[in-house]
Amino acid sequence: MIYHLVTLIGIYGMLAVGLNLVVGYTGLFSLGHAAFFGLGAYTSALLSLAGAPVFTGMLAGGIIGALGGWLVGYSTVNLRGDYFCLGTLAFGEITRAVFTNWIGLTRGPMGLPGIPRPSLFGVPIKSVEQYMVLALIFLALSLAFAERLVKSPFGRMLRSIREDDVAAASLGKNVGRTKIVAVMAGSFMAGVAGGLYAHYITYIDPMGFTLNQSIFILVLVVFGGLGNNYGSIMGAVILVVVREGLRFLGLPSSVSAALQQAIYSVLLIGLMLVRPRGLLGEVKYMTRGDSSRSLEGGGE
Amino acid sequence: MLKVTGLTKEFGGLRAVDDLSLEVKEGTIVGLIGPNGSGKSTVFNLISGFYRCDAGRIEFSGKDITGLPPHVIARMGLVRTFQQTRVFPEMTVFENLVVAPQDNVGEGFIDSLLFPRAVKEDQKKKGEEALALLRFADLYEKRDELAKNLPYGEQKRLELMRAVMTRPKIMLLDEPTAGVARPQVEKMREYILKLKDQGITFLIIEHHMKFVMGLSEWVYVLDHGQLIAQGTPSEVQKNPKVIEAYLGTGRMAAAV
Numbered sequence: 001m002i003y004h005l006v007t008l009i010g011i012y013g014m015l016a017v018g019l020n021l022v023v024g025y026t027g028l029f030s031l032g033h034a035a036f037f038g039l040g041a042y043t044s045a046l047l048s049l050a051g052a053p054v055f056t057g058m059l060a061g062g063i064i065g066a067l068g069g070w071l072v073g074y075s076t077v078n079l080r081g082d083y084f085c086l087g088t089l090a091f092g093e094i095t096r097a098v099f100t101n102w103i104g105l106t107r108g109p110m111g112l113p114g115i116p117r118p119s120l121f122g123v124p125i126k127s128v129e130q131y132m133v134l135a136l137i138f139l140a141l142s143l144a145f146a147e148r149l150v151k152s153p154f155g156r157m158l159r160s161i162r163e164d165d166v167a168a169a170s171l172g173k174n175v176g177r178t179k180i181v182a183v184m185a186g187s188f189m190a191g192v193a194g195g196l197y198a199h200y201i202t203y204i205d206p207m208g209f210t211l212n213q214s215i216f217i218l219v220l221v222v223f224g225g226l227g228n229n230y231g232s233i234m235g236a237v238i239l240v241v242v243r244e245g246l247r248f249l250g251l252p253s254s255v256s257a258a259l260q261q262a263i264y265s266v267l268l269i270g271l272m273l274v275r276p277r278g279l280l281g282e283v284k285y286m287t288r289g290d291s292s293r294s295l296e297g298g299g300e
Numbered sequence: 301m302l303k304v305t306g307l308t309k310e311f312g313g314l315r316a317v318d319d320l321s322l323e324v325k326e327g328t329i330v331g332l333i334g335p336n337g338s339g340k341s342t343v344f345n346l347i348s349g350f351y352r353c354d355a356g357r358i359e360f361s362g363k364d365i366t367g368l369p370p371h372v373i374a375r376m377g378l379v380r381t382f383q384q385t386r387v388f389p390e391m392t393v394f395e396n397l398v399v400a401p402q403d404n405v406g407e408g409f410i411d412s413l414l415f416p417r418a419v420k421e422d423q424k425k426k427g428e429e430a431l432a433l434l435r436f437a438d439l440y441e442k443r444d445e446l447a448k449n450l451p452y453g454e455q456k457r458l459e460l461m462r463a464v465m466t467r468p469k470i471m472l473l474d475e476p477t478a479g480v481a482r483p484q485v486e487k488m489r490e491y492i493l494k495l496k497d498q499g500i501t502f503l504i505i506e507h508h509m510k511f512v513m514g515l516s517e518w519v520y521v522l523d524h525g526q527l528i529a530q531g532t533p534s535e536v537q538k539n540p541k542v543i544e545a546y547l548g549t550g551r552m553a554a555a556v
């Protein structure tokens with residue numbers, strides 16, 4: 001049970017860290033992160049069912065996820081703020097519709113069963129414990145990748161775009177391209193997480209990649225604190241535990257779904273009252289005047 | 301250096317800018333004045349690429365820049381400031397400056413991940429440059445404060461210095477003294493003159509008459525989107541059309 005939870009936390013942590021790049025650092029509100037998650041899951045599942053090695057499938061899942069990110073970014077980036085949000089919402093619904101209706105490829109609502117588990121250097125990863133370690137490694141890699149990115153001048157430029165994209169453009173920053181790159185990086189991570197998920201559960205269907213899922217991932221990021229990668233993971237830890245915990249209470253599904261919604265709402269409202277910037281708040285990667293970098297604790 | 305011919309912009313049926321032509325020679329300070337709503341800021345938005353013009357041609361350093369996107373124009377060395385300052389509020393004063401240079405190493409996705417040493421070296425250089433500029437602008441003590449916590453006048457100064465960090469050839473300043481306390485206006489004047497000595501050309505929108513007349517070598521006067529006068533400051537001040545545009549009550553004379 002605990003291993004299962006940690007594995008899920010690894011997967012959702014990856015999703016949250018990826019989305020945090022987009023929402024927290026670049027300031028683009030996304031309601032379609034589950035779409036990239038789903039693209040990665042289906043890509044990786046289908047490839048491995050066709051005989052490709054699992055890790056190749058996961059990589060391909062990340063690439064297809066990033067391509068999806070490019071598509072959304074490219075088509076909405078020259079529109080102002082909210083349209084990106086609408087674009088991701090639409091993209092999420094479209095991908096779900098494709099997963100549901102392209103029955104020849106995805107078997108539609110029946111889903112894809114029997115997705116193989118990976119094997120590493122010839123050793124099959126069978127047990128949940130082993131998979132948990134794999135998920136944690138993936139999460140650690142994602143975190144290292146995201147941290148490196150946001151602490152670099154690229155990350156600083158992302159924040160300047162979030163603060164004021166008109167001013168950033170006036171200084172010569174290619175705002176559009178930078179936004180697209182950030183979205184692609186976030187959706188690449190979602191795609192890989194999708195692969196990780198598909199080969200863990202070994203069964204996927206379109207219901208795993210709905211708007212509700214997108215909102216759940218967004219809540220993880222907001223809950224933990226926008227612009228704080230550790231916060232995103234913290235959000236994943238708490239909310240995944242709450243969600244899975246509810247599942248094991250054995251309530252009828254009609255009750256538990258509603259209860260889940262209610263609990264998230266209460267948690268979010270409570271958090272907004274106590275810590276409006278999220279659990280951990282934004283980490284200020286302030287480059288100080290003595291030109292040494294320092295991490296200043298978050299909070300208000 | 302900057303040459304605008306026949307520039308026209310319409311919003312709905314309104315001609316915000318009507319067949320405007322002006323020229324800014326290298327190494328000079330040129331003023332652009334006119335009553336509120338005469339289209340000055342629109343002209344800036346057109347030149348810097350934030351608006352697309354309906355007719356006309358904008359040349360910069362001998363190249364046609366009409367219709368190019370803002371960041372491309374900025375990268376050619378034409379950088380503007382805004383009437384309502386647009387500093388990056390949640391970034392420190394220091395960061396506001398070091399984020400600005402256009403040749404920052406590590407702003408590309410790939411080199412940000414792969415070349416930490418080159419990034420570090422470059423950032424050190426940019427950091428020193430920024431600190432020197434902060435000393436010059438009397439903002440050194442505030443280098444680690446968030447930009448949003450600065451008083452408005454200092455934000456205005458910060459925005460100007462941020463633009464300087466991009467090493468522009470020409471700067472378009474949109475009301476550099478608006479909202480700035482009187483003692484700091486004189487400082488702003490000094491900064492601009494010193495920057496001019498370093499080879500930066502200026503086109504300045506201003507309502508503060510004494511300020512703009514004292515700085516500019518040539519002044520263009522806009523009213524209802526049309527150029528109604530141009531000349532040296534003293535010529536313009538005597539021009540009856542200009543006086544009339546400013547309500548014809550001698551407010552202009554009084555202001556000077």
